[in-house]
Amino acid sequence: IPEYKIVKEVVVTTSPLTTYTVQPKEGKWRIAYKYGVTVQELEDLNPDMKDVLQPGDVVNVPNKDAETIKEVDEKYSYYTVLPKEGFYRIKLKTGLSQEELEQLNPELVETGLKEGMVLKIPFKSENSTIEGVVSSMTTNTGKVDLTKSDIDTETKKIAIMLPFGLNKVDTDSIYDTKKQIETDRYLSVSLDFYTGVRVALDSLQDLGVNLKVDVFDTQNRESEVASILRSNDFSETSAVIGPLMPKLFNDVASRLKNDNVPIISPLTKTVDLGDNVFQSRPSEDMLEDAVINYFKKDSTAHVIIISDRKHKTVSDKLKREFTRASVLSSRTERKTGKDAYYVLDLDIVNVLKPGKNVVFLETDNPGFVSNVSSLLNSKIVTGTDIILTTTKMDKAFEDEEVRNTHLSNLNFTYSDIKKSYNEDENNSFAKRYMSTYNELPNSYAVRGFDITMDVVLRLVTSEDLYLSANLSPLTSYVENKFAYKKKLFGGYY
Template sequence: MNRLLLVVVILVLTFTSVSAQNFSTHNVKNGETIESIAERYFVTPNDIYALNPDAKKELKPNTVLIIPISKANPPKVTIVKEIKGFKTHKTRRKETLYSLSKKYEILEDDIKKHNTFLYANPLRKGDKLQIPIFKVTETVEKQTKDYTVLPKEGKWRIAYKFGITISELENLNPDMAEVLKEGEVIKVPNIGGEEEKEVDEKYSYYKVLPKEGFYRLKLKLGLEKEELEALNPILKETGLKNGMVLKIPYSNMAGDAEVDLKRINLIDSISDFNKKRIAVMLPFRLNRVDFDSTEDTKSSIKKDPYLNASLDFYSGILVAIDSLKTLGLSLEVDVYDTRYEVGEVTKIIDENNFEDVDAVIGPLTPVTFDKVASELRVYNIPVISPIGKKLKLYDNVFQSRPSDDLLKNKIINFVKTDSLVNNVIVISDTQNKDIAKAIMLEFNNAKQILSRKNKEGKDENYVLVDDIKDVLKPGKNVVFLETQNNGFASNVTSVLASLIQEENKDLRKKAMEIVLVTTNINSAFEGDEINNTHLSKLQFHYATASKEYNENVNNAFVKKYKSMNNNITPNKRAIKGFDLTMDVVLRLVTSENLYMSVKDVPLTEYVENKFFYKKELLGGYFNNTVYLVKYDDLTVIEVK
């Protein structure tokens, strides 16, 4: 038996036991390609390759392919046979009705019908037969119906409702816009007697990524295959498909920290086009700016760090507002100068009506932020802190900056889960002895190295080669470096880089790999004294609240920012202003309010920042996600 045919038979038997109605077969004809077959059955070439792996190598005529039936367009094939004429055939020895039916690609009954003597007599040598010649017309009908988009429905909700992927929905509606509008009529599958699935607000929803299997989802979501199938019965029929939307328990994830969970793009889910009112509070301190001349104004900006930071952050907000308006969203943005004064904040709240404000971004400084949050709490208005870390989390507070503990735990857990680590070393100065001690408690067999000290017992901020060399082991060594001192960081990284050793069998030297990490990324690792070549050589890993965007990628935000700001490249504060504003507004227009968005949207991600809010039991919301990055060939990249 042909090996491909054998595989087909085995697969057919396997799938028949699961759900025979979800697969069909196709006999390949001359000139057909995988692409043309996929188009005919409304599936993708990859869908066919998944069930017919040998088809990647060669597609031969008469090969039998297994075809998955797309729920988006289950094909209804109608075959019409029309007689064009007849051909005379004189029967030869050993010919049978079966062999003749195969030769002329017709049914045995077709031969008998036009040679009625064969109903009573067997076929004999020399019989003259009339062989019908058919014109076969085969039509494939799409099974769709019109559907009117309901309020607050985006692509993913409709795809989930009809048991298809977002891509399949888009294929049904090639002219569909990025954002669906209430009352819009689109094409959806005609699922017959099946019930449309409803989006249950008590659950979260997850979009399956390319090449994701049940094992990967178990790591991400902490759910076994059987649990996912119980929540999503369609999985038993179709298996996992790229782009399908799964129901999962609300905020269900493995562990407390955010894992690699990618949420559905909020732009796909915009449902509320009513005007949103946003208040922005920043310490511009314009009352301190000297406007007598351009030079005086520039000088004021340079001298005032609060004004400088506020202008950067606000420049990103302006780009976000422009981007949101291009999506058809209507915004009213009130901008207030808090002057970095609690009294000014009180005055702003007293003299302005905040009752219909949907969200407040800012203030930047802790004391003024606390005042705003506590005052607006009575109106249940969400107040989002751009940079604060140790805030009093009233029930209306959103802390967008992740905590230091989350950053620390991210890198410690990363090291713990690396099975190749052979040795852990902790290097620190006196100022960081507490964090060094905490790391030592996490790794029982870790070795500790402290900065060399002078006669008075004060740190000299250096170590010697032998200090580190004596505690290294062959294999993979992970070194925690905890310091805020530029000189100490420079000294340690230089020494470590010099001790990396490749295997040399001739000299009987074993490989010595050294990976540098820190629980607290700070200016000590970014100053001019640090050699980035050393950091790259040491694969320097750290956790960070924001990653660096790739300058080599054509980034739409960067392009727009430059066009709006005289070709100036955005800094981190500007990017945070953009990311945070985009997130706040998109959450408002895709959920009932910002609070409900925490349940509706577990994770969002933009240019350099991502947001995964969790609620304190008796308090507000905190961002529970960070990036893990490393130096690689003089570039900082995200560790997946």
């Protein structure tokens, strides 16, 4: 008699829906983004959903694996696709191409755009005015005084890397040590910067900030930096300030990228802008654009562009920006055709007009600056206002050949990475520095103070440095302001 084995197969059916409890500050767009649906699809799943969700509300959402649920990254803004909107129209609003949107939102490659879909886009404070942009964060585009914010008293760990080169300092001789500080550029800049850091640390302690600070001497050598990174664990470090030199800075930033440790460039003009990099110094292009945009606001002024042959490219750019501007080039030597670095009185007379005149002087030659500023100064009369400016403040404008009274009379205006402060005014930093070191701080010391204050205060008033760049977009200290923007695929500048 054959025997039959009966096998029972139990089929477990998985519900396509599950429930989700609304968290504080969560709106419909956040939940829709997390679960990969449009706002309309979320509303369809919840016919009785209120217009404004409250913490503790329970809503229906797609039943998805935990690893497929997206998290809202506070370092970005979010955009809700509007009816009949395609990639071209979104690009006009946000400046993002289809390829860039797909890189930020990989699901777009398969699904394409859908009305109500929530897309991740780079955070910019100006995005808040664009129709369709949503964000749970209340951003403040004005200046923020972080010393008056609530401070997290939990101990933060930071590191500072400077090229002291103490291995080369002869500590047995006070005379030789002083001489070395005077002649060794890296050592003197590092010491000046660090004195500002020390004053900042004292000020932060007064505010109730708890810090663990590691200071490393890079010796301005790749091998020493490699040894520092190899011998120390930076995974719990909240931020690293330095190194100063571009190559070493880029090496450290690359090594710390995997641990997502923010690294701040304090002085260097050009560094690789990786995801974890904060470039605290504005680029030359940004400074140039700032002065151009400043004078563009006044459409009533007559613009005059004066340059030597070396700076013709800058002159041509200015002419494209100010199409009605008068252009004047320096005279040349008759025999050689080389730049003679001067203009004649008649040259100036021919381009000046009654009313307001803005004169761009593009040169790095002190004699040319002296020549032009002297002639312009002599043309200041009732009914003719003259403002002297330049796209790049150079040492030529500070040379002893150039009379400061002329620059002052011409309201000399330029972009700089720092603002000036009066050393005699009621300045708590200057007073504290003087009482500690018995001398006034130089620009490197002020920079050290400002950078340290900003980095640490951002850390103790926000979840991390990345989020602080959004929540506190503009901060200001003794000489320096900091307002970071995120590069689309890169760090902060």
